[in-house]
Each structure stands twice: as structure tokens, then as C-alpha cells.
Amino acid sequence: MYLSKSTMTMNRLSLVAVLTGLIVLSAISYMPVASAAVAAPANIHAEAVSSIQQFALSEWTVPTSASQPYGIGVDTNGRVWFTETATNKIARFDPSNNNFTEWNVTTPNSQPHNIFVKLVTIPNGSITQIFFTEFASSKIARFDSSTNNLTEWALPAGSNPAGIYVDENNNIWFAESGRDIIARLTTNTNTLTEWTLPGATSTPGSPSLKPWGIYVQVVTTPTYTNRFVWFTENLGNKIGRIEVTSNRLTIWDLGSLGLGSYQPTDLTIGVFQTLPVAIITNMNNKVSVLGNDTGGGSLYQETALPSLASGPMGLTYDSPRNAAWFAENSVSNIASLNTTNVLAGQLFTPTYCTIAPQSGSPSCTSPSTMTSNNITQTIHRLVGVSNIQSPTSATVGIHQGPINGITEYSLPTNTSRPSYVAVDSSGSVWFTESNLTINRIGRLSIPYIFQLAASPSLQTINPGQSTTFTLNVTLTSGYAQPLQLSLLNTPTGVTAVFNPQSQNPPFSSTLTFTTTNSTPTGTFPMTVQASSGGQIESALITLKIQTPLPPAFDFSIGVTGPTTATVTQGESASFALAVTRLSGSPQNVNLTASGFPSGVSYSFTNPGGSPSFTSTINVFTTVNTPGGTYPITITGTTSGGLTHTATPAPVLTINELPRDFNLSAPVTQLVLVQSSRTATTITLQSIGYFNGNVTLSGAFSPSSGLTVTFTPSTIELQPNGGIAQDSTTITAPKNTVGTYQLTVTGTSSTPSRTHRFTISVQVSPCLIATATYGSELAPQVQFLRDFRDQQIMNTFAGSNFMTAFNAWYYSFSPAVAQYESTSPTARVIAKSVLYPLIGILQISSSTFGLFGFAPEFAALVAGLLAGSLIGLAYFSFPSFCTFWLLKRRLSAQGRGRVMRVMASGFAILLVAFLLSEVFALPVSMMISSAGLVLAAVMASSLLPGLVAIEYFRRKA
Numbered sequence: 001m002y003l004s005k006s007t008m009t010m011n012r013l014s015l016v017a018v019l020t021g022l023i024v025l026s027a028i029s030y031m032p033v034a035s036a037a038v039a040a041p042a043n044i045h046a047e048a049v050s051s052i053q054q055f056a057l058s059e060w061t062v063p064t065s066a067s068q069p070y071g072i073g074v075d076t077n078g079r080v081w082f083t084e085t086a087t088n089k090i091a092r093f094d095p096s097n098n099n100f101t102e103w104n105v106t107t108p109n110s111q112p113h114n115i116f117v118k119l120v121t122i123p124n125g126s127i128t129q130i131f132f133t134e135f136a137s138s139k140i141a142r143f144d145s146s147t148n149n150l151t152e153w154a155l156p157a158g159s160n161p162a163g164i165y166v167d168e169n170n171n172i173w174f175a176e177s178g179r180d181i182i183a184r185l186t187t188n189t190n191t192l193t194e195w196t197l198p199g200a201t202s203t204p205g206s207p208s209l210k211p212w213g214i215y216v217q218v219v220t221t222p223t224y225t226n227r228f229v230w231f232t233e234n235l236g237n238k239i240g241r242i243e244v245t246s247n248r249l250t251i252w253d254l255g256s257l258g259l260g261s262y263q264p265t266d267l268t269i270g271v272f273q274t275l276p277v278a279i280i281t282n283m284n285n286k287v288s289v290l291g292n293d294t295g296g297g298s299l300y301q302e303t304a305l306p307s308l309a310s311g312p313m314g315l316t317y318d319s320p321r322n323a324a325w326f327a328e329n330s331v332s333n334i335a336s337l338n339t340t341n342v343l344a345g346q347l348f349t350p351t352y353c354t355i356a357p358q359s360g361s362p363s364c365t366s367p368s369t370m371t372s373n374n375i376t377q378t379i380h381r382l383v384g385v386s387n388i389q390s391p392t393s394a395t396v397g398i399h400q401g402p403i404n405g406i407t408e409y410s411l412p413t414n415t416s417r418p419s420y421v422a423v424d425s426s427g428s429v430w431f432t433e434s435n436l437t438i439n440r441i442g443r444l445s446i447p448y449i450f451q452l453a454a455s456p457s458l459q460t461i462n463p464g465q466s467t468t469f470t471l472n473v474t475l476t477s478g479y480a481q482p483l484q485l486s487l488l489n490t491p492t493g494v495t496a497v498f499n500p501q502s503q504n505p506p507f508s509s510t511l512t513f514t515t516t517n518s519t520p521t522g523t524f525p526m527t528v529q530a531s532s533g534g535q536i537e538s539a540l541i542t543l544k545i546q547t548p549l550p551p552a553f554d555f556s557i558g559v560t561g562p563t564t565a566t567v568t569q570g571e572s573a574s575f576a577l578a579v580t581r582l583s584g585s586p587q588n589v590n591l592t593a594s595g596f597p598s599g600v601s602y603s604f605t606n607p608g609g610s611p612s613f614t615s616t617i618n619v620f621t622t623v624n625t626p627g628g629t630y631p632i633t634i635t636g637t638t639s640g641g642l643t644h645t646a647t648p649a650p651v652l653t654i655n656e657l658p659r660d661f662n663l664s665a666p667v668t669q670l671v672l673v674q675s676s677r678t679a680t681t682i683t684l685q686s687i688g689y690f691n692g693n694v695t696l697s698g699a700f701s702p703s704s705g706l707t708v709t710f711t712p713s714t715i716e717l718q719p720n721g722g723i724a725q726d727s728t729t730i731t732a733p734k735n736t737v738g739t740y741q742l743t744v745t746g747t748s749s750t751p752s753r754t755h756r757f758t759i760s761v762q763v764s765p766c767l768i769a770t771a772t773y774g775s776e777l778a779p780q781v782q783f784l785r786d787f788r789d790q791q792i793m794n795t796f797a798g799s800n801f802m803t804a805f806n807a808w809y810y811s812f813s814p815a816v817a818q819y820e821s822t823s824p825t826a827r828v829i830a831k832s833v834l835y836p837l838i839g840i841l842q843i844s845s846s847t848f849g850l851f852g853f854a855p856e857f858a859a860l861v862a863g864l865l866a867g868s869l870i871g872l873a874y875f876s877f878p879s880f881c882t883f884w885l886l887k888r889r890l891s892a893q894g895r896g897r898v899m900r901v902m903a904s905g906f907a908i909l910l911v912a913f914l915l916s917e918v919f920a921l922p923v924s925m926m927i928s929s930a931g932l933v934l935a936a937v938m939a940s941s942l943l944p945g946l947v948a949i950e951y952f953r954r955k956a
Contacts, residue, residue: 054395056445063100063387069432069441073117074424075128082432083112083132103382110134114164133161140185150380158204163214175211175231179204182231192375198368209236213266230278232264247358247370252350268315270324270339279324281312289342301345306400307331314420320479325429327418338405427479448478450505452530454539462548464517469541473505480504483532493519521545553584555611557636557646566653570623574616575650581611589636599625623689627656658688663746671760677731684724686717694746701741705733780838787845798859800922801929840869867936875941906935
């Protein structure tokens with residue numbers, strides 16, 4: 001038609017085509033593109049396929065030129081729906097009358113992309129609704145085919161929605177490729193819920209991850225229904241899944257496989273051995289299959305496509321054929337992956353996190369949020385324009401394959417650039433051809449073809465015997481139809497039965513032939529026919545009925561005594577046997593036995609000979625033989641390979657010896673305070689032949705911040721009363737108060753035992769521990785606590801000093817600690833004040849270590865040093881200030897008197913301390929040790945001030 005136009009008209013059309021191409025190229029720049037170079041596929045395995053097999057291809061040119069058909073779907077009436085990205089339209093094609101109907105999308109240059117066709121139930125029946133994404137205008141659209149109403153929802157700018165899926169509740173799920181978001185639109189409330197993915201862009205329209213394909217999988221358990229939202233990250237090089245009920249995000253990082261950038265695009269959910277699997281196209285020329293979690297990861301397999309740099313995209317799953325169909329955009333192929341034998345690959349370990357606002361461990365990195373907002377919908381009524389286009393017909397063969405389950409069908413025009421595919425109810429594969437100059441939709445018709453094979457092809461029997469042939473019916477292509485098996489030329493006196501005789505392929509049938517003693521001998525060729533869908537396939541088989549040979553040697557094995565025996569581990573049992581010749585010339589029969597568990601040995605009193613003869617099998621167990629009931633197979637074998645087993649089979653039952661352990665502790669109640677820990681002992685003792693590891697674990701009720709550790713956590717017990725102990729430490733955090741139950745459980749491969757403690761946690765009476773808990777001073781405080789408990793308290797002087805000190809300290813410390821526990825400000829102030837004290841006490845502990853050879857003397861020196869430094873650090877400056885203010889009233893004589901009194905008092909206290917040590921006087925030791933420390937505090941507080949005043953007086 002265009003060849004008859006004038007040159008000017010041609011130039012105008014060329015200009016329009018160029019401008020349209022520029023618009024389309026700007027749109028395509030947002031789409032995932034194929035990698036430039038792809039490694040050659042390794043380990044390619046090609047399956048057999050008929051070289052003459054041809055498939056019908058029909059193609060229709062879209063009425064609007066240069067429309068760039070893109071997304072495609074088929075409704076329940078067999079009508080084909082697709083988007084026209086370049087010309088801003090949605091279209092429907094009815095193959096029954098070759099009629100196209102096109103509707104202009106309201107928003108100019110919206111670039112409609114992916115499409116989802118759904119039959120929606122309404123009160124008076126059902127209607128077909130078309131859901132699609134408007135990539136350039138950042139909108140979600142729904143077209144009602146019964147009213148021609150178009151409903152649009154505007155998304156935030158730069159969203160660039162790509163993949164789309166509509167669930168059973170008509171919620172629209174889609175990938176916002178420009179904002180790195182997975183979204184759900186609840187249409188009955190106009191609510192937009194968005195999950196921002198970790199690592200998302202901060203600039204809409206310039207994605208970091210570029211989510212593209214999406215699929216919603218409904219997962220049902222006896223207690224709840226969840227939705228798994230699968231998606232691809234084209235730039236992020238990942239496969240993701242959101243569990244909607246918990247906001248749990250699972251990420252499979254394809255980059256971690258170390259094989260470069262995959263650039264995953266589209267995905268769908270298929271089935272492998274009744275289990276759902278995710279199937280993903282990758283722009284690095286691979287198709288990946290990912291199974292659900294197995295506990296330690298997911299089974300993963302990837303297949304390199306036979307055609308290099310093919311640009312796979314546009315997945316759909318064809319359940320009747322167990323196949324995933326997709327387009328190879330760069331090389332103009334339509335391809336399929338047979339999922340019957342996938343998932344034989346590696347284990348792929350994902351990572352997990354939880355998207356806020358729901359809490360989980362671990363939390364996803366920022367930004368990663370789930371938000372909901374209401375958005376506005378607009379409704380427009382569209383007017384369609386219809387046009388009938390005649391198809392062009394051709395036949396295509398298989399271009400390559402099957403290779404590793406991949407079959408490729410090459411389109412006649414190698415620049416057509418197919419984008420998306422859909423499969424109708426008859427099994428035909430529809431696709432869009434997006435090249436602006438090609439501008440077509442196509443249909444690849446897969447014919448129904450099956451094959452029949454018989455195994456073996458020949459069977460030989462005697463009159464009166466039976467035999468079988470196995471008939472394998474395989475489905476080569478198309479959708480299966482009922483198939484009937486029949487047999488031609490059945491011999492006289494022979495009965496033939498198929499099981500089954502009719503079924504949908506693929507299936508196997510057993511053909512059983514039964515003869516009588518009067519059946520004539522001879523060789524009988526027969527034909528098995530399989531008929532289905534107008535196709536008939538045949539297989540030749542031959543039944544040979546020969547004259548019986550003289551009786552061959554045969555024998556039997558019987559158990560002449562009891563056929564069952566019960567023993568305890570470590571005991572033995574025996575069974576009496578009789579081997580009897582039934583026919584033929586004598587031959588030697590050798591006896592063997594099997595079916596025993598580990599740790600069992602056996603011997604025959606007569607392991608072989610020429611029947612008839614008797615024998616006894618003696619069976620020996622050990623204390624470690626697994627208990628249970630074991631049928632024993634006793635086999636007799638001749639040199640010619642004839643075998644028989646004993647009938648009935650003897651049965652050995654092995655009872656286990658006692659194997660258990662006890663778990664105990666010296667206490668059932670423990671009391672500790674906040675910011676502290678306590679220890680106890682768990683004792684384990686084996687019972688009987690128990691021999692193995694016991695693992696200890698603990699659980700608190702109610703759940704709290706308390707923790708329990710076991711040293712060691714796994715204990716090996718020796719049998720017959722072996723005893724082992726474990727050190728158990730219980731730690732209470734700062735903010736935990738109350739009564740708790742701790743259940744300690746010891747678990748082995750067989751029994752499990754528990755012990756329960758009642759834990760009472762009280763507010764810490766120590767203001768120092770409360771102020772420093774969880775801070776950088778906590779390790780030093782714990783060190784000083786250990787120094788006090790393990791060294792100072794082990795001396796006579798130190799223990800009596802601590803008695804006096806505790807009486808004073810705990811008269812006010814609990815009240816201060818209670819206040820600190822409720823006031824963060826008070827804790828900060830107290831911690832600041834305690835910094836010098838903790839340093840002084842660490843110096844004191846080091847001094848104690850220097851005199852460790854004399855602990856009582858070391859305690860005295862450490863106490864005097866600590867008191868002196870405390871007075872110097874905390875009280876010397878205030879005393880100096882006081883003396884300065886009173887310097888005119890404080891004479892030199894007065895200062896001397898103060899020093900003499902202090903020296904006298906110190907001498908008296910030191911004598912009392914020495915007498916208390918010699919005569920072990922507790923009360924005297926409490927008074928003298930406390931007095932010495934106070935004297936040291938007072939001396940270091942006053943002496944620096946007095947010396948300074950005297951110095952300044954002389955200078956004056």
C-alpha cells in the first residue's frame with residue numbers, strides 16, 4: 001500500500017517513524033537489556049527429538065503501525081490482550097474472526113507495559129478485566145471489557161511501574177522500578193502499600209536496584225494464609241521474596257555465586273515434583289530455577305541458553321506441559337524450559353531481614369520501610385476502534401534442543417524482537433513482536449504428538465506360564481488427550497490384559513500374557529496400537545511359546561523351629577533350617593544371611609552343601625546393637641545363579657538395655673540482684689549403658705532479659721553410673737526485677753531430662769554496681785568485686801573490715817541504688833563521681849598483689865593506700881579551702897596539735913590492729929581496721945591543706 005504513495009508522503013511517513021522510534025528508544029532505555037557477551041554454556045546435554053517435527057506459526061500485523069506490542073495475556077474466551085507501548089494503546093485480538101480492537105490510553109505517552117488478564121466475579125456473573133502498568137506516566141490502570149471503563153491510579157513521580165500481578169482478592173501487586181519499591185494497590189479502598197527495599201534509591205527515576213518482575217504466591221497452612229511476593233532486582237542482581245504477614249524479606253544474591261552480573265528480569269512460579277519453584281530469566285543468557293527453603297538454604301539450578309546473547313524475558317508457566325515459556329528478545333526465538341527434572345543443582349543460602357515497622361531479627365538496613373497511603377483514582381470511558389487483519393502462515397521447526405531441558409523455536413523474521421508470551425487453553429503460545437517495523441503478534445501452535453515403545457520386544461515362556469511386556473507412552477508435544485491401547489493378532493489359547501488400557505499420556509502400561517498347558521507352541525508376532533486424537537502409533541512385540549525343558553534343579557529353604565526370637569542387647573539367638581531338593585540333578589547350595597542391623601554377626605553350623613541338609617544360623621548381638629525388630633533374609637545360591645530365600649523369613653527382636661541419665665542440682669531457688677550473676681552446679685549421672693553427649697540448654701518463664709550459660713554446654717557421660725558436672729552461671733541485667741522460672745534441659749540422642757529453678761531478682765543494693773552497669777566501667781567494677789570476694793575476704797583483717805564497711809555502706813546504698821535505677825541522669829552523675837574511686841581501688845588491688853606472700857599485711861597496706869588516695873582525691877581540696885578561710889584563726893601551735901592528735905590516734909589504732917591479728921579478736925579488728933582506713937582518709941584530707949597553709953604563711 002505504501003509503495004503507491006508519492007515521494008513526499010513517503011518522506012513524511014519516514015519522519016513519523018523516526019520520531020516514533022526516538023520515543024520508543026527513550027522508553028526502552030528504562031527496560032532491562034541483554035548483556036553484550038555471554039559465556040558459552042557448559043555441560044550441554046541434548047535430548048532426542050524428531051528432526052521432521054514442524055509447528056504451525058500464524059502472525060498478524062497490528063493495525064496501528066510502529067505500535068511496539070509488548071505485554072500480552074489471554075482471557076478465558078481465547079481472546080488475546082496486549083499493550084502498544086509506542087502508540088499508547090491497549091488492544092484485543094479475537095482469533096475466531098481476526099478482529100483487532102484498540103483503545104487509546106487517556107494519559108498521553110504513558111507507555112503501557114506489562115499486562116495481567118483476569119476473570120473477575122461480580123454479583124450477576126463474571127467479567128474480564130485488564131490490569132496494566134503505565135511506565136512513563138507512573139500509573140496503574142484497569143480496563144473493564146464489559147463497560148469500556150478505564151480506571152487509573154496515579155503513583156508518586158518516578159515510580160516507573162513494570163511487572164504486575166493481581167491476586168485472588170483483586171489486589172494489584174507491582175514493581176516500582178524507578179523507586180526500588182514493591183507495592184500493593186487495594187482497589188476497593190484505593191490504599192497504596194509500599195515496601196521500600198534495602199539499598200533503595202533516594203532519587204525517583206534513577207533506581208539503584210530496579211525491581212522488575214513480580215509474582216504473588218499464596219501459601220496456606222492449617223493456621224493462616226500468607227502471601228509470598230517474589231520479585232527480581234535487575235540492577236541489584238538479586239531475587240527477593242517478601243512474606244506479607246511478617247514483612248520478612250528473603251534475598252538471594254546472584255552476585256554471591258561469583259559468576260558476574262545476572263540482571264534478572266521476569267519470573268514466574270512453576271511446579272517441580274508437586275513442589276513450587278521460582279523460574280527466573282536472566283539477561284546474562286541464563287534461566288534459573290529456585291526452590292523454596294529447605295532449612296539450610298534453597299535448591300538452585302541455572303541453565304545456559306543454547307543461543308548466545310539471546311536476551312530472555314517475558315516468562316509464563318504452562319502447567320499441563322510442565323514447561324516455562326519465554327521470549328528470546330535479542331535473537332527472535334520463542335523458547336521453553338521443561339521443569340520435569342529441574343532442581344538437581346546446588347544449595348543457595350539466602351539472607352533474611354525484617355522490613356520496618358514490624359520487628360524481627362535482624363532488621364533490614366535503611367532505607368527499608370512499609371508504608372500505606374490513600375491515592376486517587378480517575379475513571380474514563382474509552383472508545384475502541386476495530387480492524388480485521390488477515391494472518392500470514394508458516395511452519396517452524398525446533399531451532400535448537402532440547403538441550404538441558406531448553407527448546408528453542410526460531411521465528412522467520414530474525415529481527416522481530418519478541419517480548420512477552422502467553423499460553424491459551426488449547427496450548428498455543430502467543431507472543432508479541434516488538435520491533436517497530438515488524439509490529440506483530442504471533443501464535444505458535446504445538447500439535448498433539450505421542451510415541452509408543454515396548455520393552456522387551458521378545459518374551460519366551462512355556463505353556464502354562466505367564467509373562468509381561470512394558471508399554472511406555474510418552475508425550476512429545478501438545479496437551480494430552482485420552483489414549484486407548486489395543487492388541488492385534490492375539491494367538492489362540494493366550495489371554496492378553498492391559499493395565500491400564502486407557503489413560504492420558506505420559507504413562508506406562510503392563511501387558512500380561514497368560515497361557516494354559518494346552519496352548520500351542522510357536523513364535524507369534526503381534527502389534528500393539530495406541531490411538532488418541534486421530535493419531536495411531538504401533539509397536540511390534542513377539543511372544544515365543546516353547547516346548548518345556550526337562551525339570552531343572554530346584555530347592556527350598558524352610559525354618560524348622562521357632563521363626564521368631566527375642567533377645568536383649570549383647571545376647572545371641574539361633575534358628576534351625578532345612579534345605580530340601582525339589583527337582584533336578586543335585587547341586588551345591590551356599591547359605592548367606594542379610595537384614596541385620598549394625599553390630600550383629602552370624603555363623604552357620606553348615607554353611608552349604610548338596611540338598612537335602614540341615615543347618616542352624618547363630619546370631620550374635622552387642623550391647624550397642626540398635627534395638628528393634630528385624631526380618632532376616634536367608635538366601636541359598638547355586639553356582640548357576642539360582643537363588644531362593646527361607647520361607648517364612650525368621651524375625652529377630654532386640655530389646656535395648658537401660659540407657660538413661662539423671663540431671664540434678666544442689667538448689668532449686670536462687671536469689672540475685674540486678675546487674676549481677678550467680679553460679680550453681682548441674683550434676684549428670686548415667687544410668688545403665690547410657691554412653692554419649694548431653695547438651696544443656698535453659699529457658700526462662702516468663703521471657704526476660706536473664707541469661708544462663710553452661711560451662712561446658714555439652715558433657716560426655718560414661719556408662720554405668722558415670723558422673724559429670726557443669727558450672728551454670730545466671731546473669732540478671734539492669735532492668736529485670738521479679739520472680740522467674742528457669743528450666744534447665746539436658747538433651748541426648750535418646751532421653752531428655754529437666755531441672756527447674758526459681759529465680760528471684762531484686763533491685764541491686766549497691767549504688768556503684770547500679771551506676772556502672774552496662775557502661776565502660778562495668779568490667780573494672782566486676783574485677784574489683786572479684787578482688788574483694790577472692791582476696792580481701794580471704795584475710796582476717798579484710799573480712800572484718802568489710803563487715804564494718806557493709807554495715808555503714810548498705811545503710812544508705814539501697815535507697816540511692818533504687819533512685820539510680822529510675823533516673824538516667826542520676827546514674828550519669830554517679831558514674832562520673834565514681835571514676836576516681838574505681839581507679840584508686842585498682843591501684844589498691846595491684847598493691848595487694850605486691851605483698852601477696854603476706855595476705856594480712858597486704859590487706860593492711862591496700863586499705864591504708866586506698867583510704868589515703870580517697871582522702872586526697874575527694875577531701876583534700878575542700879579541707880584546703882576551709883583552712884585557707886580560717887588561716888588567720890589557725891595558729892602554728894594549733895596546726896601542730898592537730899597533727900599530733902592524728903599521729904597519736906593512728907598509733908593507737910595500729911597497735912589495736914596488731915593485737916587483733918595476734919589474738920584473732922573480730923570486734924576489735926572491725927573497729928581498728930575501719931579506724932585505720934578512716935584515719936588514712938582524714939590524714940590525706942587534712943595534711944596537704946595544713947602543709948600548704950604553713951608554706952604560704954612562711955612565704956608571707
